[in-house]
Each structure stands twice: as C-alpha cells, then as structure tokens.
Amino acid sequence: MDDKKETHIPDLSFRAALGRLDAANLLLKVADEVDTDLEMTGVLFKQTERAMLFKNVRGYDTRVVGNFLGCEENVLEIYEHDISGLRDFIGDGLANPIAPKVVDEGPVQAVYRNNPDLLEYLPLPRYAPNDGGRYISGGVVIAKDPDTGVNNASYHRFMHVEDNKLLIQLDLGRDLRALWERAKEKGEELPIAIVIGADVGLQYAAGMMGAQLPRDMDEFDVASGLSRKPLELIDCKTIPLQVPADAEFIMEGTISPDVEMEEGPFLEFVGLYSDVSPSPLTTINCIYHREDPIWHVIMTKEAPILRKHVLEGAILKAVKASAPCVTDVALTPGGLYRFHLLISVNKKSAADEGYQRNAIFAAIAALKDLDLVIVVDDDINIHDWNDVEWALATRWDASKGLITMPGARGHEYVSISDKGVRTKVGIDASLPYGFAGRYKRVPVAPADIGKYDTTLEPGGL
Numbered sequence: 001m002d003d004k005k006e007t008h009i010p011d012l013s014f015r016a017a018l019g020r021l022d023a024a025n026l027l028l029k030v031a032d033e034v035d036t037d038l039e040m041t042g043v044l045f046k047q048t049e050r051a052m053l054f055k056n057v058r059g060y061d062t063r064v065v066g067n068f069l070g071c072e073e074n075v076l077e078i079y080e081h082d083i084s085g086l087r088d089f090i091g092d093g094l095a096n097p098i099a100p101k102v103v104d105e106g107p108v109q110a111v112y113r114n115n116p117d118l119l120e121y122l123p124l125p126r127y128a129p130n131d132g133g134r135y136i137s138g139g140v141v142i143a144k145d146p147d148t149g150v151n152n153a154s155y156h157r158f159m160h161v162e163d164n165k166l167l168i169q170l171d172l173g174r175d176l177r178a179l180w181e182r183a184k185e186k187g188e189e190l191p192i193a194i195v196i197g198a199d200v201g202l203q204y205a206a207g208m209m210g211a212q213l214p215r216d217m218d219e220f221d222v223a224s225g226l227s228r229k230p231l232e233l234i235d236c237k238t239i240p241l242q243v244p245a246d247a248e249f250i251m252e253g254t255i256s257p258d259v260e261m262e263e264g265p266f267l268e269f270v271g272l273y274s275d276v277s278p279s280p281l282t283t284i285n286c287i288y289h290r291e292d293p294i295w296h297v298i299m300t301k302e303a304p305i306l307r308k309h310v311l312e313g314a315i316l317k318a319v320k321a322s323a324p325c326v327t328d329v330a331l332t333p334g335g336l337y338r339f340h341l342l343i344s345v346n347k348k349s350a351a352d353e354g355y356q357r358n359a360i361f362a363a364i365a366a367l368k369d370l371d372l373v374i375v376v377d378d379d380i381n382i383h384d385w386n387d388v389e390w391a392l393a394t395r396w397d398a399s400k401g402l403i404t405m406p407g408a409r410g411h412e413y414v415s416i417s418d419k420g421v422r423t424k425v426g427i428d429a430s431l432p433y434g435f436a437g438r439y440k441r442v443p444v445a446p447a448d449i450g451k452y453d454t455t456l457e458p459g460g461l
Contacts, residue, residue: 030052050070070305087313115286208310254283334385343375360403360428
C-alpha cells in the first residue's frame, strides 16, 4: 500500500470499512449456503487472512461477516495508512478525545423486536465441537458508571441459554466486572447494550486494555477521537444508555445481580478451551437493527490483531524512552500479537551498548503478557520471521545473550504457566557495537524476473 499522509481521515463506519475491503479485493463473498453449526467457523479458520461475507446463511436472512480485522493488510486498507501512519493516527486519537453527538434517529432503528427468541433472529455460531452453546463473540458491550456517568465499552462473549437469555463471561480485573460487582452489592441489575457492527473507532476503543484507557476515561469520547469525528448516539428504548446510531444490531438488556449459571467451554484466542465457570445471567429486552443487517463474528485471530497496533505503539513509546537505540517493534502472529515481541536497534556508538537489554525489560514492563522478547539489529527485517531466525542462527550465543526472568506475571490463559506466573525470556541477538562490519551480509544485485521469458510448461529440457 502507498504511504498516506498522517492528516488523511478515513470514514471508519462499519459499512464504509467493508466497502473499502471489497473495493480492494480483500473481501471474499461466499454465495453457497453455509450452516452456523461449526461449518461457518470451519471455513473462517481455513482462511484467517481473508475477510469473508457469507451471503446465504442457513435458516437466516441476515448476512454474516468474519475475519473483518483478521490480518494487517485489512487493517491498513481500512485506515488507509501504512503501519507508521496507523500508529500515529491511533496515538493522536487517544491523546485527543472528542465528545460524541446525540441524534434523534439512525439506521439501526429500522426493525424492532421486543423480548425476542434470539436464535430465531440471530445467526449465532457454534465455533468448536465442545463449545457450551452458541455464542455472540463480536459484540461491543456498553455500560455506564452510575456515579460518574462515564461510558464503558468492552468486548465480552455471551453464550446463549434459551429464548432471550444469555450468559456473559466477566473476566477478573475488567471494568465491566467492577461495574457489575458494584450493582451486585446493591442487589441491582446492571443495564447493558450489545452493539454488533460498530464504527471501527469504537471497536478499537473497546479492544484496548486498562493501561491504555484508565477507568475514568469515557470510551465514547475515545472512540470519537479514534475516528476523528463525534460518534453519533441515540437513546436506548428500555434502559438508560446511549448506543451508536449507525450500528448493524443493538441488543438492550440487564445483567442479573444474583443468578449465575455454568458457562463454557469456549474456544479462546490462545487456541485452547476455556474452563467451565459460573457466569451471570443476561436478559435481552429487545433487539433492533438495520433493514439489511450484517452480523459480525469475531474469531480467535481477529481479537488479538485488534490490539496489535495499539500495543505496538504503546510499547515503542515506552522502550524508546528507556533505550534510545530502539528503532521499531513488532508483535508476532505466532505469539498471538500478545506474547512475543521483536525489537529492532541501531547502536550508533559504544554508549548505546547495553540499552538493547534495557529495552527488553522496558517492553515487559509496558505489556505484562510478553513472555519472549528478541532484540536484533536494524538490518534485520523484524516483520519477516525468516530474517529474525537468520539473526538467531548467526548472531546469537545463548551463553551470552540469554536473559531469564523467573516467577514473572503473565497471562492466566497460558496453561503452561502457574495461573499466569512463568519464566520470561529475553534474547539479545544484536551484534556488539563495532562488530557490524565483520558480520555485514553480502548484498545481492536486484533482478526483475518479469522481464524474462519464462514458462512452467513441461518439456524443452
């Protein structure tokens, strides 16, 4: 993709973003009938690098999109920026929140259903054979702090139980869980809205972690800043909340303060089943949606990449403050854009020696979930694992460049850990200052294979 000016502001509405993917030949449209019971997700798993629009979903009139933000190419096309421009765009948006705008009506209000049987209207998939039920995975959950009025937006999965009943998974330490626990102490239901097909700015705001978004920051303001324009909101019909006017679907409901049921297992983003655990019951009061709505399914890979560029920007800022020789960072797909980080350094003088190791510690301090950090020189392409592996093969001596940090806190979903505690590893595969000349790679003259007369046809030996 060509570099874009930082000042370029794309339309980040869900429909406009899908339109850009379609125009760029990045949206694979599936015309054949597809079942929501394992088949749809099986197809999506086969093509995780490709956004897909299922136009014929068995038993439903609603179309379904998956892998929407499933790869970096899609994200860059949607934002119309290169990686550096995207980081700047997101960083500036976070630093400059914008108040949302309340409007009287919006496209999402076209069709209204009261006390719905959810499976009658919504194409909820069963993702994997042992899932506890059918799930809502792409919903942005809206709630409000009753004391401060601050709006919270976050991703949470919902398992369908029956009719208009769902179970919501509330992880420890999440803001929505804190709001629910406060309501629970008062014996009150917590009003929530579930948004499907939200503006991309809101999807990014909902996917950010607490380190990037303090609890007192209104996520509607952040979403507006990330989109560079006020998010248009409408009043909910049955609860005291506001929701995006141009979303695909809205579900209004409440989380019970005292009724819990067993939820799970579910295929988590780490590729393993979650444990079965008690989860609060959610009752949906009503659904409303566009005339021709599109249901958004989030798969295991789309969830991590949603945070990739936000986390990389935050980590790069932190490590540059501690190690001026750092030039770039990259979270890796194999590490689920969460657990493994590559750092590029350029040692310009002897005074830079050692900072590459400081960068390892600074990165882990910036993102506790990191378990492996590899540092290489900036002649290595950190976006090409083969290049990084070459550096490990030719420039790394484990007796000198292996750093271990036992008993460090990571992510509790990593099953090999002790409830999230494990030994973190840093690998310094950078050359000592002054050695670059001795280990400089031999350049190969560039060639344009297209100008040669070639064929794959057999014969003519």
